[in-house]
Amino acid sequence: xxxxxxxxxxxxxxxxxxxxxxxxxxxxxxxxxxxxxxxxxxxxxxxxxxxxxxxxxxxxxxxxxxxxxxxxxxxxxxxxxxxxxxxxxxxxxxxxxxxxxxxxxxxxxxxxxxxxxxxxxxxxxxxxxxxxxxxxxxxxxxxxxxxxxxxxxxxxxxxxxxxxxxxxxxxxxxxxxxxxxxxxxxxxxxxxxxxxxxxxxxxxxxxxxxxxxxxxxxxxxxxxxxxxxxxxxxxxxxxxxxxxxxxxxxxxxxxxxxxxxxxxxxxxxxxxxxxxxxxxxxxxxxxxxxxxxxxxxxxxxxxxxxxxxxxxxxxxxxxxxxxxxxxxxxxxxxxxxxxxxxxxxxxxxxxxxxxxxxxxxxxxxxxxxxxxxxxxxxxxxxxxxxxxxxxxxxxxxxxxxxxxxxxxxxxxxxxxxxxxxxxxxxxxxxxxxxxxxxxxxxxxxxxxx
Ligand code: HEM
Numbered sequence: 001x002x003x004x005x006x007x008x009x010x011x012x013x014x015x016x017x018x019x020x021x022x023x024x025x026x027x028x029x030x031x032x033x034x035x036x037x038x039x040x041x042x043x044x045x046x047x048x049x050x051x052x053x054x055x056x057x058x059x060x061x062x063x064x065x066x067x068x069x070x071x072x073x074x075x076x077x078x079x080x081x082x083x084x085x086x087x088x089x090x091x092x093x094x095x096x097x098x099x100x101x102x103x104x105x106x107x108x109x110x111x112x113x114x115x116x117x118x119x120x121x122x123x124x125x126x127x128x129x130x131x132x133x134x135x136x137x138x139x140x141x142x143x144x145x146x147x148x149x150x151x152x153x154x155x156x157x158x159x160x161x162x163x164x165x166x167x168x169x170x171x172x173x174x175x176x177x178x179x180x181x182x183x184x185x186x187x188x189x190x191x192x193x194x195x196x197x198x199x200x201x202x203x204x205x206x207x208x209x210x211x212x213x214x215x216x217x218x219x220x221x222x223x224x225x226x227x228x229x230x231x232x233x234x235x236x237x238x239x240x241x242x243x244x245x246x247x248x249x250x251x252x253x254x255x256x257x258x259x260x261x262x263x264x265x266x267x268x269x270x271x272x273x274x275x276x277x278x279x280x281x282x283x284x285x286x287x288x289x290x291x292x293x294x295x296x297x298x299x300x301x302x303x304x305x306x307x308x309x310x311x312x313x314x315x316x317x318x319x320x321x322x323x324x325x326x327x328x329x330x331x332x333x334x335x336x337x338x339x340x341x342x343x344x345x346x347x348x349x350x351x352x353x354x355x356x357x358x359x360x361x362x363x364x365x366x367x368x369x370x371x372x373x374x375x376x377x378x379x380x381x382x383x384x385x386x387x388x389x390x391x392x393x394x395x396x397x398x399x400x401x402x403x404x405x406x407x408x409x410x411x412x413x414x415x416x417x418x419x420x421x422x423x424x425x426x427x428x429x430x431x432x433x434x435x436x437x438x439x440x441x442x443x444x445x446x447x448x449x
Pocket of ligand 1: 100117118119129132136262263264266267269270271273320325326329330386387388389392393394395396397398400401
């Protein structure tokens with residue numbers, strides 16, 4: 001086995017590093033790490049790019065052992081994690097010595113959220129993390145504003161279904177704008193419902209962010225976006241996150257408004273997760289039956305009833321296990337670290353490919369829609385199943401995401417039946433594809449029987 005001259009950790013050959021660059025990194029970068037590019041997502045799904053990436057990593061694990069494995073990509077020497085326990089360690093030891101504010105991530109996210117917690121370090125990070133946890137109420141399944149959020153979601157689903165009934169079809173083109181209306185109302189307040197401009201500006205900045213440091217950045221555009229956002233946040237409208245933001249104490253380093261671009265950006269992943277969960281439910285009668293049975297007799301307007309719909313919640317978690325929206329977790333080490341007696345220098349990037357672990361064929365449920373794993377402790381016990389990350393850097397928006405997406409799915413599933421016309425390969429009798437093009441999902445919708 002080739003061994004690095006600097007440490008005894010294995011070193012991938014130049015050919016294997018090139019394979020990682022071409023099979024793992026290139027398809028992820030091409031798809032758009034920050035804002036998905038539709039044609040590239042379609043192509044990735046067509047060739048099931050994530051299956052190839054995972055297969056390559058398995059081959060590397062067979063060849064080099066459990067690593068971590070040194071690879072040389074894009075002029076950087078990085079450690080590729082191949083072992084679930086190593087993932088657990090890196091996530092548990094975040095932000096020190098493994099900072100989420102990794103160099104490449106910083107280059108990308110700084111285009112639209114230069115003050116976001118995810119790319120902050122040291123005391124600024126601590127302060128911004130505390131602020132995010134407080135406003136998003138990270139530890140509570142039901143946010144204090146949950147009743148308002150639920151009402152907004154139900155209204156938007158009613159409007160969406162009104163549109164859908166005209167054609168009997170539900171596509172991403174219909175679903176996505178409706179989801180954004182929910183997001184703008186939840187985050188910024190009802191008055192922002194139809195302000196497409198503010199989220200369109202964010203999309204432009206996210207599209208620049210896809211290029212990371214290869215794009216010079218557009219300062220004026222970022223200022224325009226910040227002004228639009230600020231106008232909404234200053235209203236601090238009751239029943240929105242903007243109100244909680246205004247009421248939460250902060251210091252000079254917190255930059256409260258600077259946290260909001262991440263929230264809006266990350267809600268896009270929630271839209272994808274929810275739409276894919278609907279595709280899973282449309283194609284899996286057993287799980288759909290369990291969701292319907294769970295919703296039966298519950299009050300659609302009741303927050304406690306919604307929060308106790310744990311099976312539906314698990315369906316959303318399963319959607320992001322099967323098709324993680326965060327394709328890779330990146331960390332840079334802020335201090336030297338030891339790996340089985342090997343010394344790894346400060347400043348080393350660590351790369352965790354989420355779908356490699358979440359679809360590990362060693363898991364009996366790897367390629368099957370199995371919400372049960374989120375209810376019986378199997379998923380919780382495995383830190384490599386980390387669609388919302390884990391440990392001190394885990395997603396503080398997870399509970400809020402699950403609240404809003406379950407509210408939305410509960411309404412959709414209660415009121416209509418869905419048949420998935422495209423794609424045709426989501427079948428309980430077959431392993432699910434590793435790559436799913438959410439843009440292409442196309443449902444036939446009929447009144448619920
Ligand atoms: C399906 C939807 C979402 C998924 C799968 C998700 C997943 C994640 C993951 C994996 C991370 C860690 C990223 C890393 O370490 O590089 C993260 C961080 C974060 N997420 Fe989410 N997220 C979602 C939606 C949201 C939403 C809607 C919000 C806010 C309203 C949010 C707020 C945050 C924040 C503030 C961080 C940074 C935490 C830190 O650095 O300490 N997320 N999320």
